[in-house]
Amino acid sequence: MYEGMIAENMSIAGHNGDIIESYLARPLGPGPFPAVVVFHHMPGWDEGSKEIVRRLACNNYVTICPNLHHREGPGDMAEIVKKIWEAGGTPDDQFLGDLEGAIKYLESTPTHNGKVGVIGFCSGGRQAYIAACRNKKVNAAVDCYGGRVVVEPDALNERNPVAPIDMTKDMNCPLLGLFGKDDQNPSPEHVARMEEELKKHNKTYLFKSYDNAGHSFFTTESPAYRQDAARSGWKKILQFYGEHLQ
Numbered sequence: 001m002y003e004g005m006i007a008e009n010m011s012i013a014g015h016n017g018d019i020i021e022s023y024l025a026r027p028l029g030p031g032p033f034p035a036v037v038v039f040h041h042m043p044g045w046d047e048g049s050k051e052i053v054r055r056l057a058c059n060n061y062v063t064i065c066p067n068l069h070h071r072e073g074p075g076d077m078a079e080i081v082k083k084i085w086e087a088g089g090t091p092d093d094q095f096l097g098d099l100e101g102a103i104k105y106l107e108s109t110p111t112h113n114g115k116v117g118v119i120g121f122c123s124g125g126r127q128a129y130i131a132a133c134r135n136k137k138v139n140a141a142v143d144c145y146g147g148r149v150v151v152e153p154d155a156l157n158e159r160n161p162v163a164p165i166d167m168t169k170d171m172n173c174p175l176l177g178l179f180g181k182d183d184q185n186p187s188p189e190h191v192a193r194m195e196e197e198l199k200k201h202n203k204t205y206l207f208k209s210y211d212n213a214g215h216s217f218f219t220t221e222s223p224a225y226r227q228d229a230a231r232s233g234w235k236k237i238l239q240f241y242g243e244h245l246q
Helices: 047-058 077-087 092-107 123-134 164-170 188-200 227-244
Strands: 005-013 019-027 033-039 062-066 112-121 140-144 175-180 205-210
Touching: 005 047, 005 092, 019 047, 019 092, 033 047, 033 092, 033 123, 047 062, 047 112, 062 092, 092 112, 092 123, 112 123, 112 227, 123 140, 123 164, 140 227, 164 188, 175 188, 175 227, 188 205, 205 227
Parallel strands: 033 062, 033 112, 112 140, 140 175, 175 205
Antiparallel strands: 005 019, 019 062
16 A cells, blocks of 8 residues: 655744744645644644654644744744743634634645644643634544643633633534643643533543653653553544544
């Protein structure tokens, strides 16, 4: 069976028409293929994020990862992340605009089958949860240990004005959540609170929390990487997308 893909840097029109750099990988062949938008983790639009894009493309998904930190660059990634963190995070309206731009690009590709998934890690997991509630074009969402879905009112700010958990009633698509039991952001208590809210509003979801795993257990270049949890998690991701996007 022939396998091939193209992976490359490219640009899209994001929030307010801003041109932002992105990374795209697509399978070669006639398709049609479902699409996935990747929200990178807080440490940035790095090689690990691009590897996730390529991995999904290898499994026959047209995949794009916008650089959500583009507007604060160029420069040292650590300094860019520090600047964003101190400012209160990436604005929710901004990343939702970038998501819409990414989806419009995907819709323009001739091999797209019309279905769109999102997946995010760390802060990107939080963004995937919000995307499931705020963008009706999203057909399936994967939240990989997204912190600050459950937020106390005094922790909100102008950039992130609404706690994602308070958006749950508006969730438009199935949600897969993958968490580590040793994580503190989100903590097991926060995961339980999310599940309670999803049940309350009769949402379709599947959660899995792994023993001996904490935050960033998918990140192969991190000491937090946990091979067994990551392998199981990827299997669940592909099964979930296969059910809802194919």
